Amino acid sequence: LPRQFYARPVLVVAKELLGKFLVRKTCDGRIVARIVEVEAYGGSDDPASHAYRGITERNRVMFGKPGFAYVYFIYGNHYCLNVKTETEGVPGAVLVRAAEIVDGHELACKNRKLTSLIELANGPGKLTKALNITKTQNGRDLVKSDQLYICGAKDTESLAISISSRIGIKTGNDKLWRFYITNNKAVSR
């Protein structure tokens, strides 16, 4: 997807990312995952966002150019993948919460030490593990990288999308900023 796609309001980009293909290439092979669940995070208007209290060493990607990957480590165990949206200087990112693996099952299973296809990436921590995404991917340019990027899909406009409040946060629950493909089995929970 071109830079233009990401350089729009975070809520718009979040919804349009559903059904798109996340591509991960390493020396071990290629994995393609169809995005089925996302959440939007804002700036000073969103207490649940890392960017709520301004720029820090960790969240500086959220204030940079659109189309870059924001990856952070959480709970001493997991990485979460976000996509920077909005324009440069305006914080906003989409958390990719779940996806269904459509190519590279074997490698994804190996990364997760698991054989159940649906459970390979049905949660943010699981997804990064299945795709071997770690902190080294933080700050990567999704528009120019050949190791991590997102492709368009046909007919995403006809997708049935469900909306809810975000998961795992203690503030900002009033915002209905979680979007997922209705009735998709790879959605978390």
Place this chain on the structure above:
DNA sequence: GAGAAGATCTCCT
């Protein structure tokens, strides 16, 4: 420099 919380997962009952 210490203390606490965190955009989660897995195993156990």
Place this chain on the structure above:
DNA sequence: GGAGATCTTCTCA
């Protein structure tokens, strides 16, 4: 359904 694992980052003294 619930708690432990495990460590980075932020806040405040």
